Amino acid sequence: MTTNGPDMPVIPSEEGKSLSVSMPEEFSWDETLHYLTRSPAECLHQVEGRTVYKLLEFQGEPGLVRLQEQGQGALELTFGEGAPRPSWPLSQAVSYIREWLDGDTDLRPFYRMAENDGLLGPLTRRYRGLRIIGAPDLFEALCWAVTGQQINLPFAYMLKRRLVESFGRSLEAGGRRHWLFPQPEELADVPAEALKALQFTGRKAEYLLGIARLMADGELSKEGLLALGFAEAERRLLAIRGIGAWTAHYAMMRCFRHPAAFPIGDAGLHNALKQQLGLDRKPTEEEIRRIFSPWSGWEAYAVFYLWRSLT
Numbered sequence: 001m002t003t004n005g006p007d008m009p010v011i012p013s014e015e016g017k018s019l020s021v022s023m024p025e026e027f028s029w030d031e032t033l034h035y036l037t038r039s040p041a042e043c044l045h046q047v048e049g050r051t052v053y054k055l056l057e058f059q060g061e062p063g064l065v066r067l068q069e070q071g072q073g074a075l076e077l078t079f080g081e082g083a084p085r086p087s088w089p090l091s092q093a094v095s096y097i098r099e100w101l102d103g104d105t106d107l108r109p110f111y112r113m114a115e116n117d118g119l120l121g122p123l124t125r126r127y128r129g130l131r132i133i134g135a136p137d138l139f140e141a142l143c144w145a146v147t148g149q150q151i152n153l154p155f156a157y158m159l160k161r162r163l164v165e166s167f168g169r170s171l172e173a174g175g176r177r178h179w180l181f182p183q184p185e186e187l188a189d190v191p192a193e194a195l196k197a198l199q200f201t202g203r204k205a206e207y208l209l210g211i212a213r214l215m216a217d218g219e220l221s222k223e224g225l226l227a228l229g230f231a232e233a234e235r236r237l238l239a240i241r242g243i244g245a246w247t248a249h250y251a252m253m254r255c256f257r258h259p260a261a262f263p264i265g266d267a268g269l270h271n272a273l274k275q276q277l278g279l280d281r282k283p284t285e286e287e288i289r290r291i292f293s294p295w296s297g298w299e300a301y302a303v304f305y306l307w308r309s310l311t
Contacts, residue, residue, distance in 0.1 A: 018078040020070055021094050026107045028129025029069040031308075035133045038311065041157035043164050043179050044140075053080070054100075055171055055178040058092055062171045064178055065093065075101075081173035102131035102257060110259075110298045117294065119276060123305040132304050134254045138222035139215050140181040141255035145247040146207050147200075162198040163208075184215035207242025214240065222255065230258055253300040262299035264288055272306035 029050070037047050045054040052067040064080035077097060098104055111128070114120040135141035143163070148156040167182040167190065187209060195205035214220040220240070225233040230252070237248040246265045253261035263269065270282040273291065277283070283291070295302045 018076055019090060019094070021067075021075045021077050021097050021103075023073055023075060023098070023101070023103045024106070025073055026111070026129055027073070027101075027103065027131065028127075029075070031127055031130040032101060032133060034311070035130070035308075039153065039157045041154065041161050043161045044181060046176060046178065053174075053176075053178060055180050056093060056096060057180055062169060062178075062180055064171060064173045065097075067097065081171065096136060099136045099257075100134055102134060105131065105257060105259075107131070107301070110301050113295065113298060114302075119291070120295065120302055120305065123276075123309055127305055127308050130305060130308055132253060132257055132300060134257060136255065137181060138220075138225070138251070138255050139184050139211065141251045142211050142243070142247070143181075143208055145250045145254075146204060146211070146242055148250075149204070149247065159198065159200060163195070163200075166194075166198060184212040187212035188216040203242070210241050211243075226256065230260065253303070257300070259298050259300050260296075262292070263303060264292075266303065268307050268310060269303055272309050276306065276309060 033047060033050060033052070036042070036045060036052060045052055047053075050069060053064060054067070055062050055064055057063075066078040066080055068076045068078075070076040075097070077093060079093075111124055114124040135144060144156075144160060147159050147163070151159075164179045164181055167186050168179045169182075170177050170179045172178075190209060190212075192202065192205040192209060195208060196202055200208070211220070220236075225236060228236060233252065233256075234248050237243050237251065238245065243251075246263045249261045249263040250266070252258045253263065264285060269288070273279070273283050273288065274281065292299055292302060
């Protein structure tokens with residue numbers, strides 16, 4: 001067993017090799033599994049019992065990893081079929097898993113803030129250890145946000161599956177096919193008609209292809225946006241055709257894990273507040289801002305916990 005550390009060397013990643021991924025004390029594998037199993041149409045990971053399978057890519061090669069709970073505060077990451085030769089930098093695999101499962105955020109300040117709050121307090125106690133399961137890849141995060149605009153979740157998942165299975169790469173292992181989300185270069189030159197044939201609207205097809213071209217040309221990148229800071233990154237995203245306030249904040253929430261990201265126009269958030277507050281209508285934007293004012297700086301996590309209350 002190899003334990004992750006800041007100076008972990010690159011060592012052979014033979015099939016069956018495993019290592020321990022440390023996670024914070026305030027981390028719940030049960031809540032993680034609940035989120036990861038919210039749709040049977042999900043195509044970028046698979047859950048079997050309490051085990052998660054995900055295809056990763058390092059050094060240009062796909063390889064399957066398996067995640068299981070190892071004990072309090074740790075996950076066991078095992079390399080499966082397709083582990084590339086001659087080696088993987090295992091520290092990158094650990095970093096990806098921690099970023100995907102939000103293992104680098106200290107939730108203790110959020111919980112202290114919510115402790116005596118009449119609305120948020122009960123949710124943080126009920127779902128303690130829930131974290132913002134993310135999309136570390138900016139292109140995936142933006143495509144998913146654009147895909148989900150103004151449609152229901154089951155249809156959004158169906159569109160994502162069609163996109164991934166049409167243009168992504170895959171690996172067959174254990175009798176299953178596992179998928180990687182397409183890279184911008186794999187979509188940049190695709191005609192809009194090809195996406196419309198998958199039931200994307202003409203506008204969404206144009207939006208996705210436009211984002212793909214920006215990223216393929218190097219005009220848009222996660223590293224570049226992170227270097228700008230929150231407000232400037234928001235302005236940069238809002239300048240892109242097809243990205244409005246909800247899409248920009250959703251992407252910053254899921255990809256950048258910015259705690260102040262606030263997709264205030266989200267229909268699920270409105271429904272959760274209506275349910276939690278016993279309202280006979282959805283709250284107005286002014287009311288939502290007033291409700292969220294005590295949670296300033298942690299809006300993204302408050303939204304995520306309110307979403308959780310719907311299921």
